Amino acid sequence: MTTLLDVRNVSKRFAMGGILSRQYTDAVIDVSFALESEKPEIFTIIGESGSGKTTLARMILGLEEPSDGDITFEGTGAADRKNRKVRLQFMRRVQPVFQNPFEAFNPLKQVDRYLDATARTLLGLKGKAEIEKSMDDALQKVGLSYREIKGRYAHELSGGQLQRVAIARALIPNPALLIADEPVSMVDASLRMSIVNLLKDLRDNFGVSVIYITHDLATAYYISDRLIIMQKGYVVEMGPARTVLDAPQHPYSQLLKASVLSVDDAGQGNLKPADRAMAEAAWAKSGEGKLTPRDDGRMVRVG
Amino acid sequence: MAQSNDILTVKGLKAYYQMAYFGIEREVRAVDDVTLSIRKNEVYGIAGESSSGKTSLIKVLAAAIRPPLKVVDGSLTYRFGDIEIDPYKAKKEDVDAIRWKHLSYIMQGSMSVLNPVRRIKRSFEDFAFRPMGVPKKEFWERTEAHLRRLNLSPDILRAYPHELSGGMRQRVTIALATVCQPEFIIADEPTTALDVVVQKDVLAMIRDVQQQMGSSVVFVTHDMSVHANMADRIGIVYAGRLVEEGPTRTLFTAPKHPYTSHLVGSLPRIGDTSPKAALEGRPPNLADPPAGCRFHPRCPLAIDKCKTDVPPLVAVGESHRSACWRSDDVKPLATFGQPAEALS
Numbered sequence: 306m307t308t309l310l311d312v313r314n315v316s317k318r319f320a321m322g323g324i325l326s327r328q329y330t331d332a333v334i335d336v337s338f339a340l341e342s343e344k345p346e347i348f349t350i351i352g353e354s355g356s357g358k359t360t361l362a363r364m365i366l367g368l369e370e371p372s373d374g375d376i377t378f379e380g381t382g383a384a385d386r387k388n389r390k391v392r393l394q395f396m397r398r399v400q401p402v403f404q405n406p407f408e409a410f411n412p413l414k415q416v417d418r419y420l421d422a423t424a425r426t427l428l429g430l431k432g433k434a435e436i437e438k439s440m441d442d443a444l445q446k447v448g449l450s451y452r453e454i455k456g457r458y459a460h461e462l463s464g465g466q467l468q469r470v471a472i473a474r475a476l477i478p479n480p481a482l483l484i485a486d487e488p489v490s491m492v493d494a495s496l497r498m499s500i501v502n503l504l505k506d507l508r509d510n511f512g513v514s515v516i517y518i519t520h521d522l523a524t525a526y527y528i529s530d531r532l533i534i535m536q537k538g539y540v541v542e543m544g545p546a547r548t549v550l551d552a553p554q555h556p557y558s559q560l561l562k563a564s565v566l567s568v569d570d571a572g573q574g575n576l577k578p579a580d581r582a583m584a585e586a587a588w589a590k591s592g593e594g595k596l597t598p599r600d601d602g603r604m605v606r607v608g
Numbered sequence: 609m610a611q612s613n614d615i616l617t618v619k620g621l622k623a624y625y626q627m628a629y630f631g632i633e634r635e636v637r638a639v640d641d642v643t644l645s646i647r648k649n650e651v652y653g654i655a656g657e658s659s660s661g662k663t664s665l666i667k668v669l670a671a672a673i674r675p676p677l678k679v680v681d682g683s684l685t686y687r688f689g690d691i692e693i694d695p696y697k698a699k700k701e702d703v704d705a706i707r708w709k710h711l712s713y714i715m716q717g718s719m720s721v722l723n724p725v726r727r728i729k730r731s732f733e734d735f736a737f738r739p740m741g742v743p744k745k746e747f748w749e750r751t752e753a754h755l756r757r758l759n760l761s762p763d764i765l766r767a768y769p770h771e772l773s774g775g776m777r778q779r780v781t782i783a784l785a786t787v788c789q790p791e792f793i794i795a796d797e798p799t800t801a802l803d804v805v806v807q808k809d810v811l812a813m814i815r816d817v818q819q820q821m822g823s824s825v826v827f828v829t830h831d832m833s834v835h836a837n838m839a840d841r842i843g844i845v846y847a848g849r850l851v852e853e854g855p856t857r858t859l860f861t862a863p864k865h866p867y868t869s870h871l872v873g874s875l876p877r878i879g880d881t882s883p884k885a886a887l888e889g890r891p892p893n894l895a896d897p898p899a900g901c902r903f904h905p906r907c908p909l910a911i912d913k914c915k916t917d918v919p920p921l922v923a924v925g926e927s928h929r930s931a932c933w934r935s936d937d938v939k940p941l942a943t944f945g946q947p948a949e950a951l952s
Binding site for chain 2: 353354462463464465466493494497498502523524526527547560561562566567569577578584
């Protein structure tokens with residue numbers, strides 16, 4: 306087994322304020338996990354806003370440097386990427402997809418220009434025909450074609466289509482890993498499942514691993530293989546997605562699951578605020594203890 | 609149709625965005641022939657995707673529209689006790705008199721409602737002092753009593769908005785909208801941008817306030833799981849038209865419109881890994897909607913008639929209406945657990 310991505314004891318601390326009134330925020334604290342190259346999987350990071358999930362993703366993408374710990378991708382670390390050649394190679398293998406497709410694309414540019422630029426810089430293609438072919442191949446993977454997209458502006462496409470174009474752009478250099486930060490939260494309800502199914506399809510048919518960042522437990526349950534649950538920068542529970550979500554063990558994971566609005570008793574008026582005792586237990590214990598392995602393959606932070 | 613316990617009756621309401629730039633006239637039919645009524649003491653959910661006209665619809669209901677959106681046809685009647693008023697035909701003073709006291713509005717972004725440079729107290733004063741119409745001392749007493757009833761500490765009145773968390777600010781906006789004990793509350797996406805744990809608390813609070821005061825609440829969101837837990841009845845809006853309306857449980861278990869069936873059937877749930885199909889196509893552009901039934905280009909059940917004739921919204925069951933030519937052929941795509949009382 307070769308390791309695709311190895312995140313080892315990574316922490317990130319942000320400093321705010323001047324020299325005299327400096328305050329520190331720990332966004333990510335001691336996170337470790339690894340993805341294998343042979344087995345493509347959807348690895349989900351769940352957490353509320355401020356739990357550090359986006360910071361972790363930015364560090365994997367190399368947009369942020371960890372304050373502590375190492376992230377290596379196919380054997381290269383952040384220090385190796387100072388070399389332009391190595392950095393370009395890294396960018397070919399790891400690609401991001403962002404939350405809001407309407408913000409990711411400049412409204413005054415045709416969307417195919419982004420695809421074109423990616424094909425030129427990352428694949429080094431020059432001829433018009435080969436660029437178009439690589440664009441069309443990527444668009445076919447997401448259920449679109451170059452003919453549909455050519456010359457279109459962002460406002461002419463629906464949110465779902467635009468998010469597919471964003472994913473197609475990321476697929477042009479044939480990456481091994483996609484990092485998708487809340488890819489469906491800005492997409493309409495009727496189109497949301499098409500994006501989620503697409504991620505699944507990429508894993509199953511094209512062997513692309515996906516790091517799927519979300520706060521939605523239901524879609525995480527639907528597509529992911531493994532997941533980690535983060536609270537205030539700490540990983541509180543990690544393991545196989547279904548095992549963890551069927552019976553969460555950490556108080557915070559239990560609180561998250563209890564907060565998901567159930568549709569099974571629709572219209573019964575059974576809505577109750579989250580159990581205070583449960584919530585307080587979850588907040589009080591944040592960050593205490595160590596990640597301890599359990600028999601069913603998960604790790605839980607226990608004090 | 610107009611029963612005595614209806615607080616709001618809407619008949620054939622049409623509201624269009626009418627624009628004329630450089631001599632080119634454009635008309636966007638954001639609310640197209642909507643007929644509905646809302647009873648006393650009920651929570652009515654309006655569901656639809658972005659640009660389906662749901663926000664335009666509630667802006668029209670709240671009488672808070674500005675050009676280019678105009679009401680072009682139909683009537684809208686509120687009945688508050690002895691007062692009967694159509695905000696689009698009444699005098700401006702009369703409409704101002706019902707606002708906040710009888711009809712209030714919980715807005716989407718709590719940050720843009722509360723003035724960031726003034727204490728929360730001042731926002732309460734600005735919004736609610738005049739409509740309540742009582743001396744200052746009594747006004748503060750009532751406000752503090754109201755906050756206590758909602759389990760908020762009266763100390764927050766002295767805070768600035770930035771000192772509160774997002775969930776807390778949203779709770780303050782709800783308290784602000786309900787302080788005059790209005791009979792009719794309109795809520796526009798009250799919980800988007802809130803975390804799941806906080807969302808549940810805020811929703812429970814709205815439900816609780818509604819039950820304590822016996823008000824009617826109309827709220828809009830695209831999140832069907834919120835509707836499942838909040839609404840007594842749901843209206844589904846697609847491309848400016850109401851396509852289905854019925855009691856929440858009925859819409860989830862026996863939808864009679866293919867769009868509704870898809871919306872509730874494709875909801876991912878914990879414990880359910882069956883593949884969920886996605887709906888093809890995209891929501892139509894309201895400036896140039898398809899002829900006939902507006903859903904037909906995406907509808908798996910479409911027949912030739914759907915392309916030319918607009919299906920009327922007709923009764924298909926008890927207080928259940930659907931606008932589909934083939935409503936008898938619509939099958940639910942998912943089954944939902946037993947209602948709680950059936951299990952016990």
